[in-house]
Amino acid sequence: GDSVTQMEGPVTLSEEAFLTINCTYTATGYPSLFWYVQYPGEGLQLLLKATKADDKGSNKGFEATYRKETTSFHLEKGSVQVSDSAVYFCALPRGSNYKLTFGKGTLLTVNP
Amino acid sequence: NAGVTQTPKFQVLKTGQSMTLQCAQDMNHNSMYWYRQDPGMGLRLIYYSASEGTTDKGEVPNGYNVSRLNKREFSLRLESAAPSQTSVYFCASSEAGTYGYTFGSGTRLTVV
Numbered sequence: 001g002d003s004v005t006q007m008e009g010p011v012t013l014s015e016e017a018f019l020t021i022n023c024t025y026t027a028t029g030y031p032s033l034f035w036y037v038q039y040p041g042e043g044l045q046l047l048l049k050a051t052k053a054d055d056k057g058s059n060k061g062f063e064a065t066y067r068k069e070t071t072s073f074h075l076e077k078g079s080v081q082v083s084d085s086a087v088y089f090c091a092l093p094r095g096s097n098y099k100l101t102f103g104k105g106t107l108l109t110v111n112p
Numbered sequence: 113n114a115g116v117t118q119t120p121k122f123q124v125l126k127t128g129q130s131m132t133l134q135c136a137q138d139m140n141h142n143s144m145y146w147y148r149q150d151p152g153m154g155l156r157l158i159y160y161s162a163s164e165g166t167t168d169k170g171e172v173p174n175g176y177n178v179s180r181l182n183k184r185e186f187s188l189r190l191e192s193a194a195p196s197q198t199s200v201y202f203c204a205s206s207e208a209g210t211y212g213y214t215f216g217s218g219t220r221l222t223v224v
Contacts, residue, residue, distance in 0.1 A: 032211060036213075042217055042218075043202055043215030043216050043218055044202070091211075097160065097162040097168070098143060098162075098209065099145070099160060099170070101157075102154045102155040
């Protein structure tokens, strides 16, 4: 079935470092792809999305490009801040009724 | 504040006890979901309700039941709790035909 695979964490960076969190997917066709973020003690929230191949989603300085050739949707940010410390989840649609399947999550810690 | 409200935030149960996790949303969303989050497993869908009056099983429904009481409320019941059900439970909702989920802040359940 359709699935996503994220890079194992945790990822620890210094403030202003460049961030990449890898996500690859297995799916039939070209589904929409999503990144969700979970800040400490909170529920998940949608960070960005791409609805078709070659689209780039962006929000809060984060970007991800939907690359069908490599079946990837890697999350990037040029300069991370301490406030970006969170768990990041890649997700794609699962079956009907707009269900989502999530990756296992990648914990990011940014140190001052 | 608009959003998804879950109660309780924390709960400790003894094996064999029952309880109901409550979820309510005030965004007039049609679809609601229950996920569990476990270390190294990401989020897994337990049950969902595509619209008022309908419920369906997700990936891991065994040991759980749900009730879509009305459009706002979607409860999750554990009839006979087991230690394997120790987890963080998240409720989410979305508008019909979208993947932009709004999550509650979660219920941390421990079964001893």
